[in-house]
Amino acid sequence: MKCQKFPQRHARQVWQYLFKMIYDLSNEIQKQQAVTRFKYLLEKKKKIELKVKHPKRSISQNSYLHLILSAFGANFGYTLEETKQFIFKQEVNRETFYNGEKAGLVTVSEWRSTAELDSKEMTVCIDRFLDYSAKNGYLLPDPSNLVWIEQLEQEISNHKQFL
Numbered sequence: 001m002k003c004q005k006f007p008q009r010h011a012r013q014v015w016q017y018l019f020k021m022i023y024d025l026s027n028e029i030q031k032q033q034a035v036t037r038f039k040y041l042l043e044k045k046k047k048i049e050l051k052v053k054h055p056k057r058s059i060s061q062n063s064y065l066h067l068i069l070s071a072f073g074a075n076f077g078y079t080l081e082e083t084k085q086f087i088f089k090q091e092v093n094r095e096t097f098y099n100g101e102k103a104g105l106v107t108v109s110e111w112r113s114t115a116e117l118d119s120k121e122m123t124v125c126i127d128r129f130l131d132y133s134a135k136n137g138y139l140l141p142d143p144s145n146l147v148w149i150e151q152l153e154q155e156i157s158n159h160k161q162f163l
Helices: 008-019 028-043 059-076 080-092 119-135 146-158
Strands: 098-102 108-111
Touching: 059 080, 059 119, 059 146, 080 108, 080 119
Parallel strands: none
Antiparallel strands: 098 108
């Protein structure tokens, strides 16, 4: 029996169908493709990783977060990393970032990365941090206050070696 050649367009569709790894389960076609792919992997007894794909945060949200963390740290004598790990995650947003403890030779606390948060979760965490900063006597700009944000950016860039 002779092997049938598929048109280039069809071959590309077959490849996308067989090897696509991110599926939008709100789309019925992609949902069925995901089920078929999962059944295929089960049948072949493959090792897989199944995880939820969160919407990415905007670059502007990340930039704003790092700006306010840097400004807070500079004001209170912390590095950016100390502010992010110990104040933003552990002190202000513990319920969002704390993942429990991992037992072993030594018990280790596990913390989520900010990269795992979607834009809504990050907005809540940033709002809590702004409140925390204000309660401690240091007001930070909200994202719409562009003049204040530009001033902070300039200050931070002038003192970057200390952060």
